[in-house]
Amino acid sequence: MTYGDAGIVERSTPWALGAAVFLLSMASASGSVGVESTLPDPVLVAVAAASAVAAARAGHSLGPLVAVGAVAYAWLVMWPAAVAASYYAGTRLRRRDLWLYTGGAVAVFSFSTLVSHRIGGYRALVVDTPANAILMSGVMIGLPLVAGLWVRARRQVLATMRERSEQLLREQVLRAERARGQERARIAREMHDVVAHRVSLMVLHAGALEVGAPDERTAEAAALIGDTGREALSDLREVLGVLRSRDPVRDPQPTLADLDRLLDQTRALGIVVDRHDEGPARPLSPVVERTAYRVVQEALTNVRKHAADARTDVFVRYRPTGLEVVVRNEPAPGASGDLPGSGWGLVGLRERVELVGGRLEAGPRDEAGFQVVARIPAT
Structure with a gap:
């Protein structure tokens, strides 16, 4: 029923x-x-x-x-x-x-x-007659009264069972939330002890190199490394805050307005990056713009790791149904690919895009090189 x-x-x-x-x-x-x-x-x-x-x-x-x-x-x-x-x-x-x-x-x-x-x-x-009077009083008073008392007792038992069930469910939810909070705190401690410590050392070494650099080019590279490391520390503190707090006060998240700054950081490393906007630009939801920014960020990171100084094009295409982001790099025969990678960058990126209902494609191009294509529906 x-x-x-x-x-x-x-x-x-x-x-x-x-x-x-x-x-x-x-x-x-x-x-x-x-x-x-x-x-x-x-x-x-x-x-x-x-x-x-x-x-x-x-x-x-x-x-x-x-x-x-x-x-x-x-x-x-x-x-x-x-x-x-x-x-x-x-x-x-x-x-x-x-x-x-x-x-x-x-x-x-x-x-x-x-x-x-x-x-x-x-x-x-x-x-x-006495017999009929006793019988009728029992049938018309006693039996209905007993039936009513039984129904009330049954309702009380069911209500008690329902209350206990709800209480057990609430306790189970609280235990699960407590376990998640403890696990998040453990992950935050591990990230702080390992990642934050190493990035801090990288920033300190970059600062020392900038001060004692033998030439201006080395000093600029060291300053760029220091700035990037400090941004990484800021992002890491934000992530740690999310892990440690149930309702963290988050810093403003990057959007497409921050894309040029991201491209400038990559150009400072000697990589030629061109941006191409197609279609009439229009405001999109923060989730869509943040996802597009993360797609470009991860794709440029992969270019720096595996394609060295390969020329790269970033396409931001405004479609009627959403946004399409393409990051395409040319082959770099001299790339050694020495920088280590976790192997989970594109996997995590694909999950991020699919969470907002989009689709991510990544792989070699027919004309050689590599490209990442993300189609993100407007929300």
Whole structure:
């Protein structure tokens, strides 16, 4: 059963109960399942209708159903409303109120017995005899009351189980979050101890080389290495902050506006890099621009590692459905590829692009050389 079906059943149950009480009340008044009444039909219909409405509204207020049930049984031996009232009393009343209800029900049955004895006839035979009185009180008060108490106990057990289940789920989520936090803190410590220490040494050595450089070209190269190392340390501190904090205050992330500065850093190493923008430029979401920037950054890093001074072209193409970034380098026969690489740069880059719904292609070109193509949908 779906949630929609459950809602329909929950809304229709009170009216179904009201209809059942009305039909049974009319059957009781006609003598089919009770004592036949000599009152006019309009009176019987009115009492049955009042019983039905009170039963349908018992989920909101139990008092009217108790009152109608007591009057209908004492006056006409019309029992359906009394049965419904006993059931609802078992599901809703507290212990003290439950005892009061039971005492009131016994009083109503006693009064009905006296009335039946005075009226005599078939009604006295049904209600006034001790055996029938005990049987009817047990069927119309005892059984519905026990059924209501059982339903209430079952609901309480289910509610307790549901609460415990939710508590266990919350505890499991907290344990998982704590474990993730501890693992992130461990990774942050490892990165700080290994990567940050080595990059700091590189920056210090670059500064020493800049101060004692024998010529201006060496000093410029050392200054560039120092600046790059300091930027790397800044990025690393940001990453470590993300790992250590659940809600870190992040520095502004790079976008396409920072692309020229990235290209200038590569040109300072002696690599010829040309940028080509195609299509009308338009603002894109920060996620798209940041992803495009990281694609170019990783591709230029691979050029510096594996293609030495190969000429490189960077294409930024604004498409109607998104952005296409192409980084293409010519072959460099003299490249030695001595710089080490983790081997995970393009793998991580592909995952980054696919996370935003894009696609990354990287591989050798037909005309020789290498190219990286990223197609990033606009978001």
